[in-house]
Amino acid sequence: MTHIYNFSAGPAVLPKEVLAQAAAEMLDWHGSGMSVMEMSHRGPEFMSIYKAAERDLRELLAVPDNYKILFMQGGGLSQNALIPLNLLGHKPEGATIDFIHTGSWSDKSIKEARKYANVNVAASSATQVPPQAEWRLTPGAAYLHMCTNETIGGVEYQPDFNDPRFKDLVLVADMSSHILSRRIDVAKYGVIFAGAQKNIGPAGVTIVIIRDDLLGRALPICPSAFDFKLVADNESMYNTPPTYGIYIAGLVFQWLKKQGGVAEMERRAIAKAELLYNALDASDFYETRVAPANRSRMNVPFYLKDESKNEAFLAGAKARGLLQLKGHKSVGGMRASIYNAMPIEGVQALVDYLNEFAGL
Numbered sequence: 001m002t003h004i005y006n007f008s009a010g011p012a013v014l015p016k017e018v019l020a021q022a023a024a025e026m027l028d029w030h031g032s033g034m035s036v037m038e039m040s041h042r043g044p045e046f047m048s049i050y051k052a053a054e055r056d057l058r059e060l061l062a063v064p065d066n067y068k069i070l071f072m073q074g075g076g077l078s079q080n081a082l083i084p085l086n087l088l089g090h091k092p093e094g095a096t097i098d099f100i101h102t103g104s105w106s107d108k109s110i111k112e113a114r115k116y117a118n119v120n121v122a123a124s125s126a127t128q129v130p131p132q133a134e135w136r137l138t139p140g141a142a143y144l145h146m147c148t149n150e151t152i153g154g155v156e157y158q159p160d161f162n163d164p165r166f167k168d169l170v171l172v173a174d175m176s177s178h179i180l181s182r183r184i185d186v187a188k189y190g191v192i193f194a195g196a197q198k199n200i201g202p203a204g205v206t207i208v209i210i211r212d213d214l215l216g217r218a219l220p221i222c223p224s225a226f227d228f229k230l231v232a233d234n235e236s237m238y239n240t241p242p243t244y245g246i247y248i249a250g251l252v253f254q255w256l257k258k259q260g261g262v263a264e265m266e267r268r269a270i271a272k273a274e275l276l277y278n279a280l281d282a283s284d285f286y287e288t289r290v291a292p293a294n295r296s297r298m299n300v301p302f303y304l305k306d307e308s309k310n311e312a313f314l315a316g317a318k319a320r321g322l323l324q325l326k327g328h329k330s331v332g333g334m335r336a337s338i339y340n341a342m343p344i345e346g347v348q349a350l351v352d353y354l355n356e357f358a359g360l
């Protein structure tokens, strides 16, 4: 059979070793006589799985002790409501939330936040992040929200923390599609959140990393099951967490540690992205639309200049085992998502096909 490489934006490719281990442990986890799916979330077996997952993620991202890691449900999108519901409790009516708008996901976050507070879009561009000096930040804003990797448009960036305006603000970052692919200084953020289904594990788990002093600020209408403080105080067991998803996430964290951790993932991500963007840039047959400085290392949208060849391109890709390359319906074209679990061989296979299809 042709080797399969899955370029889906998410749910996305997982390490084969992780899937093989999960398959081997499916019916009987470590001699317990139970599948992980059948375990009480409060029993010793699952608690050991949970604690190892939390510890490994903390180690991988060097999460400081004054931050809690929550394993929640609801996906990345629900955080757009849960963040204001959890952070605005201590703010007077009329609080403002600042946003950097860089594409579809920040768009959705902005729309949701308007239900809870005034919104100021401090900077906006879906192809190039405006220079930070031009960001019109609100003094005393409740927090600044940014999506540091726009999965659909392919814009990735990290703020410049030397900006003195960043000293006191609470920074909230949606890292759903690039968490664990690059080193970050968690201490610079108030809240980091990420849906699991790209670089972490199966859909259904949402990671929230939050600084301790931001807990306990929920609005009275915040649903209890989504009150970060209650979730933190109960080690993510206030209600039943997505146990099987946490187990798979834990296996992915172990796999990441074996591979060399986040620094090694970053090295690989740079190599894979360079390989792909160089091939796209070298050909007149394809185009990319994001400014080079903001090109995502994880999600690479590209277009055939002659869009009438799109279907033939996708059919040829599928025949070669290169799956799920169709771009998001809102932007069209193609998109190759090259997350941590995508080996460089997969990117090379895509580059070979890009060249072949372009007749190079």
Ligand SMILES: Cc1ncc(COP(=O)(O)O)c(C=O)c1O
Binding pocket: 010, 074, 075, 076, 077, 078, 105, 147, 149, 150, 151, 152, 174, 175, 176, 177, 195
């Ligand atoms: C950056 C980003 N934020 C939020 C979401 C929404 O996540 P979910 O579908 O888990 O709600 C996605 C999903 O693809 C995403 O890529």
